[in-house]
Amino acid sequence: MQKIGVFVCWCGSNIAATVDVKAVANAMRSEPGVVFSTDYQYMCSENGQNLIKDAIRDYKLDGIVVCSCSPRMHEATFRKTAMAAGLNPYMVEIANIREQCSWIHKDMPEGTEKAMVLARAAIAKVKKNAPLTAGTSPVTKRALVIGGGIAGIQTALDVADAGYEVDIVEKSPTIGGRMAQLDKTFPTLDCAACILTPKMVEANQHEKINLITYSELENVSGFVGNFTARIRKKARHVDEKKCTGCGVCTEKCPSRKGLNEFNMGLNTRGAIYIPFAQAIPNLAVIDTSNCIHFKTGKCGICEKNCSAGAIKFDQEDEIIERKYGAIVVATGFKPIDASYFDEYAYTQSKDVVTSLEFERLMNAAGPSKGVLVRPSDGEHPHDITFIQCVGSRCSHDATKGKEYCSKICCMYTAKHAMLVREKYPDVNVHVFYIDVRTPGKNFDEFYRRAVEQYDVDYIKGMVGKVTVEGKKLHVQGSSLLSNDQLHIYSDMVVLATAIEPDPTARSIGTMLTASMDTNDFFTEAHPKLRPVESPTAGIFLSGVCQGPKDIPETVAQAGAAASKVIGLLSKNELVGNPCVAHANELLCNGCSQCERVCPYGAITYVEKEVRGPEFRGVKRVAQVNEAVCQGCGACTVTCPSTAMDLKGFSNNQIIAEVDAICR
C-alpha cells in the first residue's frame, strides 16, 4: 500500500475565502492510501515547505499532493521540497484549487466540493506516478540573432561582450535596419546615423560576432541549448573577399530601374549597388531582376570596371548549417501599406508620403540630398499637413488598419514638424491628431516645444479625404474644437502610418514554434515578468518584433534579451524534462503517424528486433529522441495502437484522474 500525503494551502484568503480548506484536508484523510492530510496558510512559505518535508520523513510518504495554485506557479517549488526530503520530485502532484477553483467560484460549498474532486483526481494520479529522472543535454555556446537592426545589433554586442560567439543573420545586404533610414531621433534630435553607425562598425569588427547578411533562415530544428539552423546565404554575385566597396561598379551600371530600398523607393539605383554609404558590410550586390547581364546575357560593364575582379555572375546561393544554444528574434517592423488608405490619395499623388518616406526626404543622404522638395515637381513646399493615426487604433471590425497604437508616431510627427519649421520657417505645418500620446522621458516637453516654440498648427480632429486639385492637395478634415470642417490646401501630406511586424516574422515564428499574437507580434512568456522570452525555451525577443517601441526601449529590451541569452549560454548543460514520450515497441505498428505530427522532429523509425509473447522478429518501430521531445503529447493522441505514451502523463494516469472525478 502506498503512503500518500495531502497538503491543502489557504493561499491567505485567495483559496480559503471560497474553499473550506479544513474540510478538504479532513475529507482527504479518508481517501484510500492517504496517511497524512493537513492544511496550512501559505504552503509555499519556508514553514509550509518544512511541514511537507517533515511529513515525508515522519510518515515515510512515497507520494504527495499539494492542493494550491497553478502548477505554473509553484510546481517547481514543491518538487524541490520533495527532493530535499529524499522523495523523487516527480512523485509530487499539484491540484490547482486556486485558478481553476477558488478564483472562479463565489459559493463556498460549491468551491469546496470542486476542490475535493480536484484533490481526489490528483491522489488517483500520484498513485500511478513513477519516479522519473531528468536527463541532461549540453549547451552549444553560440547564439543566433535573426535581424540586424538596432535590436539585433545591440543584443549581439552584449552577448559577444560576455564572450560568446554570435551570428547575426540579416535578410538585406546590410545591417542597420530601420534606424539607419531615420534622419534624426526624438527627443534629442541627434542624428540617427551618427549614433548607429559606430555600433554597426563595432558589430562588424567584434571578434565574436559573425555577420551573415543577404541571407535568410530556412529551417530550425532542435531545442533549447541545441538548435540547428539552416541559413541560405543568397548569391551577391560579388566575391566578398575581393570586393573593396569602392563603388565604381555602382556608378557605371547602365541599369537604373531598381527602386532604391534604402530611400523607400523614392529614387532608383543601379542593378549593382551598395545600399548606402555606411553599409556594413561595405560590399556591392547585384539585383538580378534588374541586371542587364542576367536578363540578356550581354552588358557586363561592372565586371569590366571592377579592378578587384570581384564580379561573379555564376556565384550560387550557399547553405550554412550551424548549431546554436539560443536564438534571438529581432525581425523588426515595416510601415503598413498606405495604399489601403487611399482616401488620403497616397496612390494618386507623389506628394502624399509616409513618415518613413518623409524621413528620407529630410535626410542629407536621401533622394533630394536633404533639401525638402515636393516629390512631384521638386518645388519648395509652403504648406505641409501631417495626418496621425493612419491605420492605428482601428476597431477589430473596421475594414482596415490595426487595433493597437503604434506608439512612435506622435513623437516622430512632432519631430518632423519641428525639423521642418527649424529648417524652413516659411513653411506652415499642420498636424491633425486624435490624441497626442507622449509618455516617455522628456517626450511631452518635446511635443510642447513643437507647439510653443515652433508654432506647429496642431488640430484636434481627423482628415476625412485628400483630393488632388491641380498642384495642390486639398485636405478636408474636421476640427473638433471649433466644430468646423477645414479645407487646407497643402503642398505635401505626410501620413503617420501604423507599423506592423516585418512580413518574414510569421514564417520565422512557425520555424521556431514561437507563439505570436493575431497581429503577428511575438508573444512573450509572461507579459510582465518574462517580457523578453518566448514561451518556447531558448527563444528570446528583441525590439519591435514583440510590440511597437521606440529606440531607447528597443535598446533596453535588446540588452535584457542578451542577459537572458548569456544566462543560458553560461551553463554547460541543461536539465531536461523527463516527462517525454516513449513507444511500446510491442504495440507499435510502424504507421508513422506520430512521426508526422511531432512538431519537434523527435520521432524516427527504426527496424528493430522485438521480442514479445505474441511477436518475435524484426519490425519497424517508433523511437523517441528524449533530448528533443518536449512532452507535448501530440503523438500519444495520434497513435492508433496506443503504443505511444507520455511519462508522467500516461494514459493510465489520466484515466485514473478522470475516474476519480467521475466517481
Next chain:
Amino acid sequence: MTYSYYPGCTLKTKAKDLDRYGRLSAEALGVTLEEIENWQCCGAVYPQASDEIATKLSAIRALDAAKGKGQKLLTLCSACHHVIKRVNHDMQTDDNLRLKANNYLKLDEPYLGEAEVVHYLEMLRDEVGFDNIKKAVKNPLKGVKIAAYYGCLLLRPSGVMAFDNPECPTIIEDFIKAIGATPVIYSQRNECCGGYISLEDKPQAQKRVDAIVKSAMDAGAEMIITACPLCMYNLDANATEHRLPVKYFTELLYQALGIEEEKEGA
C-alpha cells in the same frame, strides 16, 4: 453562362439605354440574361434601420427567384445592386430578419441567403474577363480619356459589397482599358453625387456635382461613365460650373463591340 436578371424600375423607364445596351452587349459576349418574372421595385435605398423588415421583402423575392432557377442574380443599376446585395447579406447573417421575413413570405422553402448577387461589371470582370472583351472589341475607343464615376453604392460598405477596393477601385478603369480608351484617375470618383438630395436641396446636389466634374476635368477627362441612373441624372442635370458628357458604361461597351454595324451589315 445564364444569369437571372433584375433590371429594376428605372431601367424600364428613364434609363432604358443602360438596360438595352447592357442586354445587347451581354448577348454579343455569349452571356444570357433571363429577366426574372414579376419582379418588384427594390425600394431604391437600403433600409438601414435594424428593425426594418417589410421594406426588404421585394429584394428577398427577387433573390428567391434566382435561387429557384439555380442562377446568379445579375443587376445593372447601382442602387438595385446595393439594396439586393445588402439584403442578401442580411439574410445570411441576421437571424431575426431571416425568421420574420420567411414567416411572412411563406416560400416553398425558406430563403437563407443562398443566391449570389453579381453586378454586370463583376460579370464582365470575373465571367467574361477583360482580356476577352479586349479581343472582342471591334471599335476600340482609342485616345478617349474617360473618368470612371463609381459613386457610393457599388463600393460602400466594402465589407458587404466586396466589389472592389473602396478607396482605390480599378474595375471600371480596367473596363475602360478593355474597350481601348484611357482611364483617368481623379479623387472624387468615389464621392457622392448628391443622390436623392436633389429633390430636397438642389444646391447641395449641385455643389457635389461641380466638385466631381471639376476633379475629373482637372485630371484631363473628356467624358464620365457611370452605372447608376441617379448619378447620371445628377452629373448631367445638376452640373453648373463645369460640364462633361456623361454616359452609361454599357453604351460604350456596345459601341466598342461594334454590335450596331454587325446588325446593319446583317
Next chain:
Amino acid sequence: MSNNITTEDILRISGVDTRKCMFCGKCSGTCPAFDEMEYHPHQFVYMVQWGMIDKLMESKSIYKCLTCFACLERCPRNVQPAKLIEAVRQAVIRQQGMNHMTENDIPGLLEDKLPQQAIVSAMRKYKK
C-alpha cells in the same frame, strides 16, 4: 417638445454601439454634407450617447445626410454614424403626421430627366 425617444431607442433602431467611438472626427472630416448640417456626424454619436435626442430630431440635419456611407466606410472604429442619423430620422417620420415629404409634393419636383429611382428614394427616406 418632448418626443419620449431615448438613447436606447436610437441604439436599438440603428444597431450602433456608440461606445466604440474614439471621437477622432474622421466622419465629420469626410462628410460631403457637413456644411448643410447643423449637427455633424460625430455630434450625432456624442448626442445620442448623452441623450440629446430631441435636439437631433428637431434639426434639419437629419434630412441633409446623403446616405453616401463615406463616414461608415472610413470610420476607423466601425461606429457607422450614418445608421444613427437614419435611426433619428426614422424616429421622427414614424410618428403620426411627421412625414417630411409626401406624394403630393412630387408633381412640383418633377423634371424631364429625373429618374424614378430619385422619387422612390425620397419617399423611402422622408415618408413612412
